[in-house]
Amino acid sequence: MKETSNQVSRLLQCVKATVICGAVLTLLGCVTATVQQVRERSTEISGGETLVILGKRSRPSTEETEIDFIDCVATNLRAKKSKLQVLNEQRFVDQTFPWFEPRTAPGNMNALVNLLDQKLLAERLEQMGLKYLIWIEGQTKRTSSGGSMSCGITPGGGGCFGFLTWENDASYEATIWDTKNKMVAGKVSSDAAGTSYMPALILPIPLVARVQSNACFGLADQLDTFFTN
Template sequence: MSNFLYDLVTPLFTPGIDLPSGCEETPRAQRQRESVPPIRVPNPSRLGHRSGLLAITICAALQGCVTATVDEMTFMEPTEGIGDASVVIMGRRHAPDYETEFDFIECIGDHIRRGDTSITVLHELDFINMMYPWFEPRTAPLRTDDIDKLLDHQRVAERFTELKLEYMIWIDGSTVETNSSGSMTCGVGPGGAGCFGFGTWGNASDYEATIWDFTDEREVGRISANTSGQSYMPAVVVPIPIIAPVQGTACDSLGDQLLKYLSAKI
């Protein structure tokens, strides 16, 4: 839901917009700032200049803000792109207390596919099923040294060759709710239904992408994205959700950096 709202609203904003009050910055090596007011607005392509400005004004008044910090350390970038080779993006799921969400991995994959249609990004679940049982939480390689052990299995090595797998990207992290407060009461009567109250909750995402070069069997980069934001839900008869797209922003931030790394066009 939040991704959907984010997609609707993002095109209305240009980079460099000031963060609204209440959004704190943290000093990091490399930083992206995004202010994303997640309310439903009409498709900007259909808006005139005035209505666009009006929408921005309404958004600015009702926005739930998201702060994003991205750190990147990559090397051996494929300057000519990856050609007809393929990439797989997978989530880490071996920790007992959290697991990287499947839809987050799908979101990053879609982001890269949209950004450069020449890049073949394999679907995570299809890949895990094709390679069963070698990429289950219990058996997935944790270090690049483990690639050799995998390739000892002839059928596994043959499958990698068939897939032309060049890069394996591991995403580790999750999105959690950090706080919540407020209350809301809803009622139904003969004359109609309605809600009254106010709720607010915070979300924080913390993800790290590790890029493995499969041909050279070495790690060639790490990118991390930390985002946080506060969502609000005031209700006077009708509840109005003002959602901070925390996970969607993390997806776009990581997706952008990975796209820059993999694509020769960007």
């Protein structure tokens, strides 16, 4: 009986510790996010029309947008109330191969207009019901870091001691191309910055600022507003 009550009290302690850790994580993982929008044309998307979000990987640019960021924006946009039909990036690139590969992808609206002269490609895009093509550029970068931590292991056990801190900056821009009217419809940008911490007293506890996720949610929200308002 006594053993059971001990187990319950241990469990409660664990729950308490988890709640405290969660609260600390929420408090310390702060992120500042900014979203901006420039509209050049009115937009309208009806049932049966689709859009695709592509990461800009054309050359000679040496920077690529993270694949999971593109997935995150597409998934969040699909989950919105407006139920926009967002095509899967890899499936779109495969179905239009070889016209959206890094070497061949159109770098601007004029290049896309020229590309649509390809009868087979134009037909394929029509079959897909593609109305908007959204190019995402940008990355999440570590802008600064500091602190130190040392870890050791002995036959008697191990542990870490120290404190690390780092700041991440996420900056993304989405350019929206209207493939039916062959014009740029507008741009949406999402920036986020945040500092993460990792104190260690035997066990390191990462308090991570979810910078990229915040930039993703901000961009998805703003893109939804762009198409529905």
